[in-house]
Amino acid sequence: MKVSKLFFKTLRQDPSGEASLNAKLLIRAGFVDKLGAGIYSYLPLGLKVIQKIQNIVREEMNKIDGQEVLMPGLSPKENWEKTGRWEVPEMYKILGEDYGLNWSHEEIITPLAKKFLNSEKDFPKCIYQIQTKYRNEPRAKSGLLRGREFIMKDLYSFHLNQEDLDNYYEKVKEAYLKVYERCGLKDYTYFGLATGGAFTKGYSHEFQTITDAGEDIIYICEKCKLALNKEVKQDKCPDCGGDIFEEKKSIEVGNIFKLGSKYSEAFDFKINDKNIIMGCYGLGISRLLGSIVEVFNDEKGIIFPKEIAPYDIYLIDIKNQKESEQVYEALKYKGFDVLFDDRDKAPGEKFSDADLIGIPIRIVVSEKTLKEDSVEVKKRGEDKVELVKLKDITKFLENC
């Protein structure tokens, strides 16, 4: 894609009315646009990253036998009255109608699963969707971390007994850790214990990514690395008994719940007179984009991890070298996804935009580099600049 054609515009100044770093950077870099508090449009660059995260999540969910569906955003009041969650502050209700906007989907998936799972051999089943959720959120001040409208993956599992849920729950935990790893967050993300919130009376588990922008406080056990949410902090680690903890600010990037029979009871979902045992597993796709930006940035802009960067290469032409177009075509031909800054702008402006957008590799074609039959290659987040011969460039990049 040529930058001269791309639907976007970078800003030199922080946008007004945004307190959070992720929203400031994503708006300045032309990834998202704010329509209202907690409501964002995804522009081409932002949507590309969202789609890459979605594909990672989809792959990892399919590996643990998740089957993808798509449930509605609107649902009838009666589904929510069965569980007592109609009159909750999260629920946006439609004026003059008995419909609400779904902020979670237990009330939809449970009666749906009951229709299709009628005998022991139909179990277990694991159903997920990637879908837009709505939540009446008074504190929508954290950019993509806490939205009134947000993109979420929610998986629901159905089991005949607790043991089967327990086994599957471990598989989901591993799949989640794999998602964070592929998104570059492995070294920043901890598995830990939290309260069940609106979903279950027992404990739940969550995945917390460490960053100063975090609204949560966690205590990481020095010995076994389990993270205890402030809400459930104890003197000793419940897993290993350790009593030394490190306090960190963090963002919850995923949560998993053993729902037990709470929802199957509400919808009378039984096999052989025994309630079905359920688990639910949430992972915010748009929140993950916000979290990644909070973790990976410097004073110049975003620094995207490789697997979810909007493009592989940011190619800069300095002063209309005809060879730039050839390099662009050659890189595309070799399978690289290239954003080609062909604009008639000052070099400094192009370098600033490259840093702001945060694509992993920057390549510059200028009169100076061409004198050496070369291009200049630099990784985002590193200072080293290398001259690479034109004939060696694709080989060089394959080893980057």
Add this chain to the structure above:
Amino acid sequence: MKVSKLFFKTLRQDPSGEASLNAKLLIRAGFVDKLGAGIYSYLPLGLKVIQKIQNIVREEMNKIDGQEVLMPGLSPKENWEKTGRWEVPEMYKILGEDYGLNWSHEEIITPLAKKFLNSEKDFPKCIYQIQTKYRNEPRAKSGLLRGREFIMKDLYSFHLNQEDLDNYYEKVKEAYLKVYERCGLKDYTYFGLATGGAFTKGYSHEFQTITDAGEDIIYICEKCKLALNKEVKQDKCPDCGGDIFEEKKSIEVGNIFKLGSKYSEAFDFKINDKNIIMGCYGLGISRLLGSIVEVFNDEKGIIFPKEIAPYDIYLIDIKNQKESEQVYEALKYKGFDVLFDDRDKAPGEKFSDADLIGIPIRIVVSEKTLKEDSVEVKKRGEDKVELVKLKDITKFLENC
């Protein structure tokens, strides 16, 4: 995918409370589930078809320089007050908030484009999304043809002058025809003239697919095949002057509008003191699924066109032949997407389900076929059954 694992269930009887053929068949075949009037969940089989249609649409929109974004479902009242479309029956409003649910996106994309397109060289731009829309629909009785919640592709184009819009409009028309062709609807779909409805005072154009389930009446010019919607029917064809027309019932599967400056005026979107000229182009993804089912069916079920079928092959095992699993693995290895009916059910039930679901090719492995070192191959919608040697099967299928 093995049918024994698939999250679905077929029904022998029509579901209650559904008048439309598309909803009856899609529910009976386990593609969708009805949550409320005009509100459906897409189950794994249905979502696969939706995703295939989305990918076709995406490819054709990208070919005409469309850039994909994702705009919100929620939007603030003030955007709609600028165009006088807040107080319309289509709008679902949120109780106690100044938000509505978007039933179209001119009010969002126009101020967004104004932020990014600031000089002549930024034009033209063509921006689209594939997104869930909400529309307060009193007559939600046509299954996926007319929903309160539905999936739509909407493209918006921005031009400096009318001529540029006119040229691009023709490209969109060709891209739409290509989408219908790839979805198998070429022989049933006509381009024609309609009123501008809520979008423009002038005429608009639409694509109409002929089926008895259609809520529209069109008059097809015998000479040039232009379709005139009943609303705009004239004595002579405005294109060729012909005066012989054939009356048909049809479904509108797409519409394209020359908006002119209606929305750019409302949002004061100008370059060099001249209003930007806009076009908008809608194509209902979920409606297209419904339309395809209305067109392609028989008394036994759905007959999916090849490119959008949920799977390539429906493989039936009769009475637990161990070779079935081998055929399944071999076909998958060759790149076919196979739904393998491995259930412990009577052969008749499996044949009925194969016909109901409508996958293009059915393969049967039974004791009888194996005696001949063969499998039985039948195309959905044809009566001919062929015995094909196991060793020749992939070659045979490649020519199907």
